[in-house]
Amino acid sequence: MAARPLAIWVVSDGRTGIQNQALGLAEAVARLTPAQIEIKQVRWRPAFDRLPSAWKTLAMLAPGSFDPRSVAEWPDLWIATGRASLPLSARVRDWSGGRTFVVQTQDPRWRNDRYDLIVAPAHDGLAGANVLSISGSPHRITPQRLSGAAPAFASRIAPLPHPRVAVMVGGASAAFDLPPAHAADLAERIAQAVEAANGSLLLTYSRRTPAAAKAAMAERLSRLPGWIWDGTGDNPLFAMLDAADHILVTEDSANMATEAASTGKPVHILPMVAKKAPGKFTRLHADLQARGAARPFDGALTPWTYAPLDETDRAARAILAALKLR
Known part of the structure; x- marks a missing residue:
C-alpha cells in the first residue's frame, strides 16, 4: 500500500446525512496518507428495501445500484454507513479474499463480527474488540x-x-x-x-x-x-x-x-x-x-471557548493503525 495511493470505497444509500459520515471518515484518512476515494451507492428495489439484512440477495439490488458482481478489483479500505450497506459490508471480506479492510460506522446491530472495525457513537453504548467509540458521528467539517x-x-x-x-x-x-x-x-x-x-x-x-x-x-x-x-x-x-x-x-x-x-x-x-x-x-x-x-440554550448569547471536537480524525488514525497491523 505504501507504493501507491490507498484505494477507499465510500458506501451508503446516497442520502447526504448518511453518506457524509462515511465520506468524512474517508477524507480524514486521505488527509493522513495518499488515497483515492470512490463513492458507491447501494439501493434496493422498493419491494425488498425493508426486508431484514439477512434476507437480502444481490438479485434484489435496484437498477443503477452498485453491484459487487461487477467488481474486478476490491479496494484496500471499505467504509460504509447505513442499513442499506449492511448486506454487502458483511460479505466484503469473503468477496475480497480478505484483501479489503471493512469499516462500518454507527451500530450495525447485525453480524457485528463481520466488520474489521465499527466506528460507533459512544452514546449508543456499543462495546467489542472491533469497536471504536467516538463522540457523535464522523463528518466532513474541517x-x-x-x-x-x-x-x-x-x-x-x-x-x-x-x-x-x-x-x-x-x-x-x-x-x-x-x-x-x-x-x-x-x-x-x-x-x-x-x-x-x-x-x-x-x-x-x-x-x-x-x-x-x-x-x-x-x-x-x-x-x-x-x-x-x-x-x-x-x-x-x-x-x-x-x-x-x-x-x-x-x-x-x-x-x-x-x-x-x-x-x-x-x-x-x-x-x-x-x-x-x-x-x-x-x-x-x-x-x-x-x-x-x-x-x-438559555436565551443568552454568552461566548465561551473549548478545544474543537476532532473525533473523525481520531477514527482515521485508528483505521490506519489497524491497517498497518494487518
Whole structure:
C-alpha cells in the first residue's frame, strides 16, 4: 500500500446525512496518507428495501445500484454507513479474499463480527474488540473546508452584523417532533436573543423540517437581519458555520451537534418535543457539555471557548493503525 495511493470505497444509500459520515471518515484518512476515494451507492428495489439484512440477495439490488458482481478489483479500505450497506459490508471480506479492510460506522446491530472495525457513537453504548467509540458521528467539517466555502457566499454574509448566529433546525423523527406552536416558541426565543445582542441570523433547515414549522419560524425570524436559506441553489451551511459566532442546533440530530462542536464555537442545544425518552441524545449532549462544547440554550448569547471536537480524525488514525497491523 505504501507504493501507491490507498484505494477507499465510500458506501451508503446516497442520502447526504448518511453518506457524509462515511465520506468524512474517508477524507480524514486521505488527509493522513495518499488515497483515492470512490463513492458507491447501494439501493434496493422498493419491494425488498425493508426486508431484514439477512434476507437480502444481490438479485434484489435496484437498477443503477452498485453491484459487487461487477467488481474486478476490491479496494484496500471499505467504509460504509447505513442499513442499506449492511448486506454487502458483511460479505466484503469473503468477496475480497480478505484483501479489503471493512469499516462500518454507527451500530450495525447485525453480524457485528463481520466488520474489521465499527466506528460507533459512544452514546449508543456499543462495546467489542472491533469497536471504536467516538463522540457523535464522523463528518466532513474541517476548518479548511469551512473557510474554503466562505468566498462563494461572502456577498450575502459579510455585511451582516456580529454576533452572527447560525441556526441548524431538524424536524420530525422517531424520537422528536417540531409542531408549529413549538417552532414558533423557538423562533421567538432565538429572535429575542439575536435582537438583544444586535446580531444577525443564518438559518438552515433539514429535509425533515415540517413545512408548517418552517412557516411558523419564518414569520418571526424573517424580520431579523440575516439569511434564512430556502433550499435553492448551493447549500451555504459550511459558509454559515465559518461566519458564525454562535451555533444553535435542535436536539434531534447527532450529526448536526457533532458538526457544530467541531468548529470550536459555542454550541447551544435547542429543545424539541420528545415522542419518547431521548436517552442516546441526552447522553450525547452530556458528553458535549462535559467537553465544554455545548450547553442548553438559555436565551443568552454568552461566548465561551473549548478545544474543537476532532473525533473523525481520531477514527482515521485508528483505521490506519489497524491497517498497518494487518
